[in-house]
Amino acid sequence: MTENIGELVAEHPLFSGLPVDVAELVGGCSQNVAIATGQLLLEEGEPARSLYLLRRGHVALEVHEPGRVPLVIDRIGPGQAVGWSWMFPPYRWHFDARALEPVGAISVDADCLRAKAETDPAFGYLLMKRLAAVMLDRLQATRIRLLDVYGRDVAH
Amino acid sequence: MCMDAMLLTEVEPLLNPLTPVTYRVVARHVETGDVVTLSLEPTSGPSPFSFKPGQFNMLTSFGVGEVAISISSAPGAPGPVEHTVRDVGAITHSLCTAAVGSVVGVRGPFGTDWGVDGFDDKDVVIVAGGIGLAPLRGAISYLVDKPGRTGRVYVLVGAREPDQITFPDDLKRWERDGAVVKVTVDVPDSRWWGAIGVVTTLLPTIDFDPARTVALVCGPEIMMRFTVRGLVDLGVALASIRVSLERNMQCGIGWCGHCQLGPLLICRDGPVFDYSAALEKLISERER
Numbered sequence: 001m002t003e004n005i006g007e008l009v010a011e012h013p014l015f016s017g018l019p020v021d022v023a024e025l026v027g028g029c030s031q032n033v034a035i036a037t038g039q040l041l042l043e044e045g046e047p048a049r050s051l052y053l054l055r056r057g058h059v060a061l062e063v064h065e066p067g068r069v070p071l072v073i074d075r076i077g078p079g080q081a082v083g084w085s086w087m088f089p090p091y092r093w094h095f096d097a098r099a100l101e102p103v104g105a106i107s108v109d110a111d112c113l114r115a116k117a118e119t120d121p122a123f124g125y126l127l128m129k130r131l132a133a134v135m136l137d138r139l140q141a142t143r144i145r146l147l148d149v150y151g152r153d154v155a156h
Numbered sequence: 157m158c159m160d161a162m163l164l165t166e167v168e169p170l171l172n173p174l175t176p177v178t179y180r181v182v183a184r185h186v187e188t189g190d191v192v193t194l195s196l197e198p199t200s201g202p203s204p205f206s207f208k209p210g211q212f213n214m215l216t217s218f219g220v221g222e223v224a225i226s227i228s229s230a231p232g233a234p235g236p237v238e239h240t241v242r243d244v245g246a247i248t249h250s251l252c253t254a255a256v257g258s259v260v261g262v263r264g265p266f267g268t269d270w271g272v273d274g275f276d277d278k279d280v281v282i283v284a285g286g287i288g289l290a291p292l293r294g295a296i297s298y299l300v301d302k303p304g305r306t307g308r309v310y311v312l313v314g315a316r317e318p319d320q321i322t323f324p325d326d327l328k329r330w331e332r333d334g335a336v337v338k339v340t341v342d343v344p345d346s347r348w349w350g351a352i353g354v355v356t357t358l359l360p361t362i363d364f365d366p367a368r369t370v371a372l373v374c375g376p377e378i379m380m381r382f383t384v385r386g387l388v389d390l391g392v393a394l395a396s397i398r399v400s401l402e403r404n405m406q407c408g409i410g411w412c413g414h415c416q417l418g419p420l421l422i423c424r425d426g427p428v429f430d431y432s433a434a435l436e437k438l439i440s441e442r443e444r
Contacts, residue, residue: 069346074353100349144354145342149376150286150316 005030008106012053013079014130025123029112035103041082042097048085050107054078057103062096070096084135086110173409176216176261181254182236187322190243191287192252193228195236199259207231208269209295210400210428214408215239216261217250224405224423225251226291227265230298240290240322266408268428270295270372270398278307279364281392283383285314285355285375289322291400291427292374297326300333309335310362314355314379317341318348336362355379359386366391373431374400377439384431397431401439 006027009015015023033052035041041052041059052059058077062070073095076082085093091110117124183195197203207213207227216222229238243252254260272280272295280299284292299309311330315321318341331337338358340351351358355375371387373380380399387397403415403422410424418438420426429435 072344072346072348072352075344075349075351141353141357144356144378144382147378148316148342149354149379150314150320150342 005032005106008032008055009053009108012055012081012106014053014081014134018126018130022123022126025116025120026108026113026127029109029116030106031109033105033107035099035105037099037101039099040096041099041103041105042085042093042095044093044096046093048083048091048093049110050083051086051110051113052082052097053106053108054080054082055104055106057105058100059097059103060100062098064096070098075100081134084131086114087131173263174407176214176222176263178259179262181256181258181260184254184256187240188320190252191240191290191320191322192243193238193240194251194254194260195238196260196262197236203237205265207237207265209272209298210269210291211265211267212291212405212408212423212427213239213262213264213266214405215241215251216263217247217254218259218261220250221247222261222263222406223247223251224266224402224408226400226427228290228293230294230301233294233297240287240293242287263408266405266423268426270400270428272298275299275307275370276302276305277368279310279369280307281310281312281359281362281364281369281371281387283312283314283355283359283371283373283375283387285379285383286316286320287322288373288375288379288400289313292372293323293326295372296330296335300330300335307368308364310364311335311337312355312358312362313337313339314358314375315339315341317343318345318350338362354382356382356386359383359390366393369396371397372399373397377401381436381440384436394431394433398428399431399435400427401429402427 006024009027009030010023056078058075059082060072061074062072064070082097117127178199179196180199181194182197185193187193208231212224212226214222215225225239225241228240241248241251243249282292282296296311327337340353340355340358344352369392371392373383384397401422403417405423406412406414408423410421415422
């Protein structure tokens with residue numbers, strides 16, 4: 001059965017449980033995209049114009065370095081989202097994001113989303129609460145990774 | 157006969173818990189760069205002890221010292237008893253480099269166990285960080301191999317880097333035999349296609365019924381604290397979570413007090429504990 005883009009948005013964990021009209025607002029800025037293996041979704045330094053809601057496939061968040069294979073920072077999969085730099089100036093990607101396999105995603109136009117959030121503060125607040133919760137989870141997970149917990153042993 | 161002689165005669169047939177029994181290293185398997193599994197057999201006669209998953213032995217490297225090491229094989233498994241050692245100091249270095257054929261001392265087994273016999277109809281979520289998989293290995297094999305169990309087994313493993321994942325063959329075997337096995341690393345390399353992040357990030361990715369779940373957690377205490385919070389957030393009762401703690405165990409039988417943690421002696425009252433608010437308070441105590 002064909003679903004409209006608003007329904008697909010509402011099914012994604014980032015927006016699940018929100019009122020239908022909110023999902024429709026996001027859906028109005030969204031399109032389905034297919035990304036081939038190896039293709040970059042985000043490219044460091046380039047303008048940040050989309051939020052990607054992953055539906056299928058995995059994406060590697062990377063930092064590239066001349067003469068070396070990219071350093072993988074994180075791997076993001078179905079049900080997760082990638083791309084946050086569109087939220088705040090200077091609206092440029094900080095990292096690369098590469099499709100590790102064929103990826104199916106909802107691409108949400110960032111300019112459109114920001115404009116709707118600006119004109120409808122209630123929507124903007126709901127949106128920011130959802131995005132901030134995910135970013136907080138990522139920040140806390142990253143901080144725990146920095147602890148290098150598995151390396152802490154008492155010498156015997 | 158004098159009284160001393162009578163006492164000696166009466167006590168001698170029992171194993172003195174402070175006297176190591178000699179075991180020979182019959183195999184040595186390098187798990188990672190600094191982790192080695194030693195397979196041990198008594199130098200004479202049958203193995204003088206039976207054990208339960210989660211218990212530990214005191215291993216002696218003669219002339220160097222003695223250290224508490226978890227038994228990493230499953231109870232009743234054929235062949236030698238296995239201990240997995242991480243090279244973090246003089247004693248463990250001596251054990252890790254012990255050659256096949258060399259002799260080490262073994263005292264034990266000591267302490268509490270994971271209590272796996274009571275989990276037949278339960279889902280069991282096992283969370284291990286780093287070398288913390290070693291004390292859980294016997295429990296996992298026991299649960300996966302036990303006929304008639306109806307609950308599922310979930311094995312979540314976190315390691316710093318892909319080449320520090322211990323027991324990769326066991327992980328494959330457990331998955332083949334029906335367990336859900338997921339591994340994550342903090343620092344991936346270019347060949348790593350698995351999950352990235354601390355082991356707690358795997359919890360929301362498994363589909364289990366928190367109401368009928370028992371969780372067994374072993375790893376660094378910070379990791380265990382965060383894991384317990386993650387489990388509780390997903391609906392697992394605090395009383396259904398067990399953790400294995402490690403302190404400076406020396407006698408193994410609660411005599412010396414070196415492993416004291418508040419009112420607990422880890423070697424005697426643990427190392428496996430039911431998690432509780434009181435235990436969390438003890439392992440979260442701030443240094444002043």
